[in-house]
Amino acid sequence: MSPIPSRGALCAALALPLALPASLWAADDTDLTALRAELQQMKRQYETRIDELEARLAAAERDAAQAARRSEAAAQRAEQAAVRAESQPMTAPSAAATAAAPAKPSGAGAFDALTSGTAFNPQISVILDGNYYQDDAGGEGAALVGEAFQPSGGGHSHGDGHSHGDGGHAHAVATNGFNFREAELAFSATVDPYFDAATYISIDGDGNVELEEAYFETRSLPQGLRVKGGRFLSDFGYINKQHPHQWDFVDQNLPYLNLLGFHGLQDTGLQLTWLPELPVYTLFGVEALQGDQEIFGATLGDEEQEHLNLGETEDGPRLWTGFAKFAPDIGRNQALQFGISYAHNTQHQEVQTHSHAVAHDEEHGHEHEHEHEHEHEEEAHGHEDEHAHEEEHGHGHDHGGDGITEELHETGLAGDAELWGLDVVYKYDGAGAYGQGNFKFQAEYLRAIKDLSVRSSAHPEQIGSRRKFTTDGLYAQANYGFAPKWKAGLRYDVLGLTNEVSGGRDEDFGSSDRWTLDLTWNLSEFSQLRAQYAYNDILVSADERERFNAFYLQFLMSLGSHGAHEF
Amino acid sequence: MRRLLLLIPILLGLAAAPAAALEVVATSPSMGALVRTVAPDAKLTVLAGPDRDLHRLQAKPSMIRALRSADLVVAIGAELEIGWLPPAIASAANRSIQPGQPGYFEAAAQVPLLDVGGPADRALGDVHPVGNPHVDLDPVRMATIAATLAERFVRLDPGDASRYQSNAAAFGAQVDERMAVWQRRVGEAPRGVVPYHRDAIYLLERLGVPLLGTIEAVPGVPPSGRHLQELVSQLSGREGVIIYAPYHSPKAPRRLAERLGWSAVELPLEPPLGSDGGGYLEHIGRWVEAIAE
Numbered sequence: 001m002s003p004i005p006s007r008g009a010l011c012a013a014l015a016l017p018l019a020l021p022a023s024l025w026a027a028d029d030t031d032l033t034a035l036r037a038e039l040q041q042m043k044r045q046y047e048t049r050i051d052e053l054e055a056r057l058a059a060a061e062r063d064a065a066q067a068a069r070r071s072e073a074a075a076q077r078a079e080q081a082a083v084r085a086e087s088q089p090m091t092a093p094s095a096a097a098t099a100a101a102p103a104k105p106s107g108a109g110a111f112d113a114l115t116s117g118t119a120f121n122p123q124i125s126v127i128l129d130g131n132y133y134q135d136d137a138g139g140e141g142a143a144l145v146g147e148a149f150q151p152s153g154g155g156h157s158h159g160d161g162h163s164h165g166d167g168g169h170a171h172a173v174a175t176n177g178f179n180f181r182e183a184e185l186a187f188s189a190t191v192d193p194y195f196d197a198a199t200y201i202s203i204d205g206d207g208n209v210e211l212e213e214a215y216f217e218t219r220s221l222p223q224g225l226r227v228k229g230g231r232f233l234s235d236f237g238y239i240n241k242q243h244p245h246q247w248d249f250v251d252q253n254l255p256y257l258n259l260l261g262f263h264g265l266q267d268t269g270l271q272l273t274w275l276p277e278l279p280v281y282t283l284f285g286v287e288a289l290q291g292d293q294e295i296f297g298a299t300l301g302d303e304e305q306e307h308l309n310l311g312e313t314e315d316g317p318r319l320w321t322g323f324a325k326f327a328p329d330i331g332r333n334q335a336l337q338f339g340i341s342y343a344h345n346t347q348h349q350e351v352q353t354h355s356h357a358v359a360h361d362e363e364h365g366h367e368h369e370h371e372h373e374h375e376h377e378e379e380a381h382g383h384e385d386e387h388a389h390e391e392e393h394g395h396g397h398d399h400g401g402d403g404i405t406e407e408l409h410e411t412g413l414a415g416d417a418e419l420w421g422l423d424v425v426y427k428y429d430g431a432g433a434y435g436q437g438n439f440k441f442q443a444e445y446l447r448a449i450k451d452l453s454v455r456s457s458a459h460p461e462q463i464g465s466r467r468k469f470t471t472d473g474l475y476a477q478a479n480y481g482f483a484p485k486w487k488a489g490l491r492y493d494v495l496g497l498t499n500e501v502s503g504g505r506d507e508d509f510g511s512s513d514r515w516t517l518d519l520t521w522n523l524s525e526f527s528q529l530r531a532q533y534a535y536n537d538i539l540v541s542a543d544e545r546e547r548f549n550a551f552y553l554q555f556l557m558s559l560g561s562h563g564a565h566e567f
Numbered sequence: 568m569r570r571l572l573l574l575i576p577i578l579l580g581l582a583a584a585p586a587a588a589l590e591v592v593a594t595s596p597s598m599g600a601l602v603r604t605v606a607p608d609a610k611l612t613v614l615a616g617p618d619r620d621l622h623r624l625q626a627k628p629s630m631i632r633a634l635r636s637a638d639l640v641v642a643i644g645a646e647l648e649i650g651w652l653p654p655a656i657a658s659a660a661n662r663s664i665q666p667g668q669p670g671y672f673e674a675a676a677q678v679p680l681l682d683v684g685g686p687a688d689r690a691l692g693d694v695h696p697v698g699n700p701h702v703d704l705d706p707v708r709m710a711t712i713a714a715t716l717a718e719r720f721v722r723l724d725p726g727d728a729s730r731y732q733s734n735a736a737a738f739g740a741q742v743d744e745r746m747a748v749w750q751r752r753v754g755e756a757p758r759g760v761v762p763y764h765r766d767a768i769y770l771l772e773r774l775g776v777p778l779l780g781t782i783e784a785v786p787g788v789p790p791s792g793r794h795l796q797e798l799v800s801q802l803s804g805r806e807g808v809i810i811y812a813p814y815h816s817p818k819a820p821r822r823l824a825e826r827l828g829w830s831a832v833e834l835p836l837e838p839p840l841g842s843d844g845g846g847y848l849e850h851i852g853r854w855v856e857a858i859a860e
Contacts, residue, residue, distance in 0.1 A: 036736060037718075037733075037735060037736050040714065040739055041711060041714040041739075044707060044710055044711050044714075045711060047707070111666065111667050111669055111671055111672075112666055112667055112671075112673070112676060113642075113644060113653075113673055114644050114645040114646065114673060114675050114676050114680075114700075115646060115649075115697060193667070196657065217657070219657070219662065219665055220662040220665070221660065221662070222662070224659075224660045224661070225660060226660045273660070275658070275659065275660050277635055277636045278632075279632075280632065281629060281632040325628070327627075327628030327629065327632070329632070332613075332614070332615065332619075333619065335628060335629060427625065427627070429619060429625065431619060431813060431814050432814065432816075433789070433814055433816035434789060435623070436816075484789060484816050523788075524689075524692070524787055524788050525693055526689060526693075562646070562650060562693075563650070564626070564650060564651070564653065564654040565623070565624065565626060565650040565654070566625070566651075566654050567625060567627055
């Protein structure tokens with residue numbers, strides 16, 4: 001035995017008494033206190049229950065006495081009161097509603113959240129969203145606001161995928177009269193200790209079913225990380241991830257509607273967010289998405305891709321986004337959040353058509369009488385929107401036999417698309433009844449840049465020439481709870497503060513804007529009625545405007561589980 | 568020698584253990600008061616003030632930030648905070664405070680509830696069949712909650728076990744003492760109470776004070792003129808007091824009070840923001856005074 005280990009043992013022996021007795025004593029003390037506390041608790045629990053029983057007995061006696069008195073005075077009224085007490089437990093005297101309270105409620109463990117209990121079914125809710133709409137643009141107004149003129153993209157995006165008899169207008173576009181926008185079915189549940197999942201299905205008034213969102217989200221990653229996967233609304237910007245029934249106005253604002261389409265950035269892929277442990281709320285996120293977009297990063301059908309020399313649709317993911325949110329703490333009753341977002345779609349294709357006036361008697365060569373008289377008509381088309389253009393392919397239309405033919409030329413463009421977004425949201429939580437005094441302001445700026453080159457054209461010299469399309473827009477909106485259950489909103493939105501094409505062709509165009517006023521009546525947390533008026537000034541083509549009034553009456557009904565009040 | 572080296576980190580560990588204070592987020596001032604009582608050294612954030620309706624709050628980034636670094640969240644529970652706490656906890660990406668974890672504490676899950684198992688029918692308003700969540704107005708239940716909260720703190724921070732337990736026990740003793748006084752103050756045949764919302768039932772049950780009706784016909788929906796008319800005809804000639812919260816519209820309570828010749832008192836459900844156990848008991852004292860006066 002060497003002396004070293006024994007010295008070690010000696011040290012340990014010296015150190016242990018120093019460390020151990022304290023903790024031993026502490027343990028004894030702890031045990032005693034624990035026992036004492038447990039006894040106290042048991043005593044209190046019994047007292048609680050005895051008190052409750054006594055109170056119930058007393059209340060029951062009081063009730064009996066009252067009932068007797070009442071029956072003497074007016075037997076009929078007593079009967080009515082009894083009926084009321086049965087059918088409306090919330091107004092019944094307290095004793096009647098006390099019921100047998102379980103000693104340990106609903107078998108929930110001590111760490112659990114008490115809920116109404118869905119017995120392993122997901123939480124289900126249904127939201128009904130319908131309106132009455134009227135405009136003085138012949139019922140075309142709701143379609144026009146989604147087709148505000150921009151030199152690229154935009155326009156005629158709705159209708160992709162579904163084709164209806166009514167001219168390709170898919171759901172969400174109101175026409176004069178009654179419209180049922182959607183019934184949204186929402187299912188959500190915790191899958192297991194590792195995942196939450198949710199599914200949102202929308203059924204429109206024509207019975208078209210659409211999967212709006214279906215995603216999982218992690219619950220237990222370390223370091224403030226979360227992963228979301230599936231089909232979901234991107235966290236780009238602020239309003240993008242809101243479903244239509246969560247909007248403060250009936251319809252979507254002009255920049256989102258025209259730069260991203262009715263559904264916004266809704267795509268399939270993965271999201272990673274990180275909430276670092278900082279003194280102020282700061283969230284970072286990135287997303288990789290397939291890129292099947294209607295407007296921002298659209299791809300055309302196989303036939304058109306070949307015909308226009310645009311190349312095939314690249315493998316996904318093609319759409320990448322990044323965003324950051326920052327929210328300084330400005331007190332318990334108000335909140336302020338800033339956000340910056342960026343999205344890049346690696347592939348964007350579109351076809352533009354323009355017409356030339358061509359003298360009829362000349363040969364079929366491309367001799368143009370007016371070099372730049374071409375009118376850019378409805379350009380961009382969403383993916384797989386093939387049938388819509390087929391009749392346009394190179395056919396001429398005779399202009400009333402005056403020997404001049406309008407010849408339509410198609411130009412195929414391909415490249416990539418970028419989008420920047422800035423957002424700010426301020427909320428004040430008023431102390432008034434039923435939302436009185438609440439105030440909310442939100443504003444966003446979007447800027448889309450499509451960097452394309454000509455891949456096919458009736459003018460061979462143009463092929464390879466660059467076209468950079470830039471269109472931006474912003475909206476600012478506020479609403480205020482001016483009375484219990486009532487709020488009023490005001491919105492200004494504009495598209496095309498910058499609305500230009502540069503590169504091989506330089507042109508800029510005007511903007512479209514709109515003022516919207518609305519009035520919302522929240523009858524309860526589960527139902528809303530809304531009236532909305534908008535004055536629209538929409539640029540429908542390069543040099544043509546439509547000015548019109550549009551009016552909505554909307555109902556929103558929420559059935560089932562209690563909705564979340566997200567920021 | 569190797570054994571000695573092994574001992575060093577253990578000793579260092581013992582020395583370093585009590586350094587970091589627990590970070591606790593309480594949803595309401597009453598839960599904050601319990602935390603201050605049981606664990607005065609914890610770093611506490613209270614999410615809502617006493618003048619706001621806990622059922623109608625919205626999830627805010629500042630809440631999410633506080634929850635991000637929390638070791639324990641203390642909620643009233645039973646769906647009272649359902650609109651905003653679950654989304655805020657989910658957004659906080661903090662796995663230790665998810666329901667089912669020791670870092671999640673619901674007061675309502677620790678005590679028997681009233682109004683359990685009513686019909687899940689929204690024609691009856693914003694009802695919660697799981698039970699009435701407003702347990703924090705009953706001081707006796709709060710003493711039980713304090714004791715279970717102390718056990719939770721013991722679990723998260725075993726080193727200070729005896730302190731948590733004795734703090735909770737002291738609060739329980741204070742409650743017992745005050746309860747006797749309040750019971751006498753309210754008297755043998757107390758007046759009845761008409762609260763705005765069915766939030767006062769726990770306290771009324773405890774004190775044996777009859778609940779004569781509520782201003783709201785159904786929860787979460789403002790009263791109609793007809794409902795008030797019915798209350799007037801039911802209650803005229805009786806003795807009572809009307810109590811409403813700061814975030815309720817005072818119009819209906821005042822009108823009813825005028826018609827009945829009663830008084831209408833504005834009283835928050837929650838104690839002032841910075842309250843500890845003593846502040847909470849003072850707050851209950853104000854309720855007892857309003858009922859007894």
